[in-house]
Amino acid sequence: MTHIKSKDTILDTLEPQVRLKQLIDYSNQVEADPRVPPIRLIYLYRYYRSGQEMIRMANVYYKEGSLENAYVLYLKFMTLFLEKIRKHPQFSSVAVNVKAKNQATLREILPRAEKIKQQLLEQYTSDIQQYLAEKKKLENELKRTEEQNKLFDQRTSKSTASGLSGTISIVKVPENLDNIAYPESISHIPPVPPPSTVAVHKGFEVPKIDRTKKPSNIFRYDTNILRPVIVPVQVMTLFQAIAQSNTFKNIETCGVLCGKLEKNELIITHMILPKQKGTSDSCCTTNEEEIFEYQDVHNLITIGWIHTHPTQTAFLSSVDLHTHCPYQLLMPEAIAIVCSPKYNETGIFILTPDYGLKFIANCNQDGFHPHPTDPPLFTEADHVRIENNASVEVLDLRKK
CATH class of the missing domain: 3.40.140.10 (Cytidine Deaminase, domain 2)
Known part of the structure; x- marks a missing residue:
C-alpha cells in the first residue's frame, strides 16, 4: 500500500477528493503477470477464478456497510478485467463463456461502484466538516481558558504584592459539634497538606485536542493488518x-x-x-x-x-x-x-x-x-x- 506523505497543513490530506484518490491509487496496484496463464494459476488459482472471489468478498463488505473495502475490491476487479487482463499474451485463449460471465459481472458492479463513490465522498465531506467544527470549538475553549488563567495570574500577583497569599474565607464554627453531619465518604477525603506545601490551583484546565478523532488521511485497507x-x-x-x-x-x-x-x-x-x-x-x-x-x-x-x-x-x-x-x-x-x-x-x-x-x-x-x-x-x-x-x-x- 502506498502511503501519502503527510503535510504540515491537515486540510490538504483530509480533502474528500484526496482520500478518494488514495483508494483509487491503491486499487490500481493489481497486475496480470504475463508469466502466469490467465485460466490456470499454480494449484487451483486462476485470474478469472480470483476475480469471482473478489466480488464475493466485495458484496459482503457492501452489505455490511464497509464501503471503503467494498469499493477497493470492486475497483481491483474492474482494473484487472477492463484493462490489465486484456494485455496478457494469452488473453485470446480464454473461453468465450468465461469472458461473457466476466462481462456480466462488470455490467452489474459498474453502477454499484459509482454509487459507493458518491457515498464515500459524502461521508468524507461529513467527516471533515465534523472534525473542523470540533477543532474550532476546542480552539475557542482553549483561548477562553488562557484568558481566564491570565486574569487569575494578574489577580494573584496583586494579592501577593499586598502581603496576602490567597483569598481568606471566614468559616463560622457551630456551637454544638455533635450536630455536624459528616459525609459518609469522609474516609476518602484527602489529608490537607501543611501550609508550606499548599499550591495555588487556578481551576482552569487547558482543553486538549484529541488528534485520534480526526478523519484518517491514510486509507485503512492495509495488507499488513490481517483480518482474523x-x-x-x-x-x-x-x-x-x-x-x-x-x-x-x-x-x-x-x-x-x-x-x-x-x-x-x-x-x-x-x-x-x-x-x-x-x-x-x-x-x-x-x-x-x-x-x-x-x-x-x-x-x-x-x-x-x-x-x-x-x-x-x-x-x-x-x-x-x-x-x-x-x-x-x-x-x-x-x-x-x-x-x-x-x-x-x-x-x-x-x-x-x-x-x-x-x-x-x-x-x-x-x-x-x-x-x-x-x-x-x-x-x-x-x-x-x-x-x-x-x-x-x-x-x-x-x-x-
Missing part, C-alpha cells in the same frame, strides 16, 4: 482421520479450506478434498473444476489449504512455499495448515508479508530446491483463532 481467520478445531482432527489410510502408506494428503467473510472475520466452514495424486513428499490436485463448481453453488471463498507430512515435522517445504504463494497473493490472510501425525505436530503458517511473499513470488525454480532461511520466508500465523465448538462441513471429491 476462524479455524474450527475439527478441521485438523477430521482431516487427519480422513488422511490416516494415506499416512500409513507414507502418502501426503491435501485439502482446500473454504468459508465466508462475516463482520470482517474469515470463517472456515468447509473443507474440500479434491481428487489428487500424492507421494511421500508432495501432493497434486486434479479435476479442479469440481472444487470451483461446489464453491460457486455454496458461495464459498478460498481461505487456505491443509496437507499432511506423513514422516516429517510440521513446516513449509520449498514446494509448499510455492504452493501457498498464490493463495496469499490473492488473500493476505490465507493460511497453510500442516499436520504431522508422526510427531504429533500441527502448524498454521503464512509467508512473511514483508519478505517471504515477494521472494517466493519472484522465484522461478520448480520442484524441491534450496531457499535462504534468514530472514525467514514463513512464520506461524498469529491472526488465527481456533474454535473448539465450531463445526466444519467436509466434502471428499476423491470418492466421486
Whole structure:
C-alpha cells in the first residue's frame, strides 16, 4: 500500500477528493503477470477464478456497510478485467463463456461502484466538516481558558504584592459539634497538606485536542493488518482421520479450506478434498473444476489449504512455499495448515508479508530446491483463532 506523505497543513490530506484518490491509487496496484496463464494459476488459482472471489468478498463488505473495502475490491476487479487482463499474451485463449460471465459481472458492479463513490465522498465531506467544527470549538475553549488563567495570574500577583497569599474565607464554627453531619465518604477525603506545601490551583484546565478523532488521511485497507481467520478445531482432527489410510502408506494428503467473510472475520466452514495424486513428499490436485463448481453453488471463498507430512515435522517445504504463494497473493490472510501425525505436530503458517511473499513470488525454480532461511520466508500465523465448538462441513471429491 502506498502511503501519502503527510503535510504540515491537515486540510490538504483530509480533502474528500484526496482520500478518494488514495483508494483509487491503491486499487490500481493489481497486475496480470504475463508469466502466469490467465485460466490456470499454480494449484487451483486462476485470474478469472480470483476475480469471482473478489466480488464475493466485495458484496459482503457492501452489505455490511464497509464501503471503503467494498469499493477497493470492486475497483481491483474492474482494473484487472477492463484493462490489465486484456494485455496478457494469452488473453485470446480464454473461453468465450468465461469472458461473457466476466462481462456480466462488470455490467452489474459498474453502477454499484459509482454509487459507493458518491457515498464515500459524502461521508468524507461529513467527516471533515465534523472534525473542523470540533477543532474550532476546542480552539475557542482553549483561548477562553488562557484568558481566564491570565486574569487569575494578574489577580494573584496583586494579592501577593499586598502581603496576602490567597483569598481568606471566614468559616463560622457551630456551637454544638455533635450536630455536624459528616459525609459518609469522609474516609476518602484527602489529608490537607501543611501550609508550606499548599499550591495555588487556578481551576482552569487547558482543553486538549484529541488528534485520534480526526478523519484518517491514510486509507485503512492495509495488507499488513490481517483480518482474523476462524479455524474450527475439527478441521485438523477430521482431516487427519480422513488422511490416516494415506499416512500409513507414507502418502501426503491435501485439502482446500473454504468459508465466508462475516463482520470482517474469515470463517472456515468447509473443507474440500479434491481428487489428487500424492507421494511421500508432495501432493497434486486434479479435476479442479469440481472444487470451483461446489464453491460457486455454496458461495464459498478460498481461505487456505491443509496437507499432511506423513514422516516429517510440521513446516513449509520449498514446494509448499510455492504452493501457498498464490493463495496469499490473492488473500493476505490465507493460511497453510500442516499436520504431522508422526510427531504429533500441527502448524498454521503464512509467508512473511514483508519478505517471504515477494521472494517466493519472484522465484522461478520448480520442484524441491534450496531457499535462504534468514530472514525467514514463513512464520506461524498469529491472526488465527481456533474454535473448539465450531463445526466444519467436509466434502471428499476423491470418492466421486
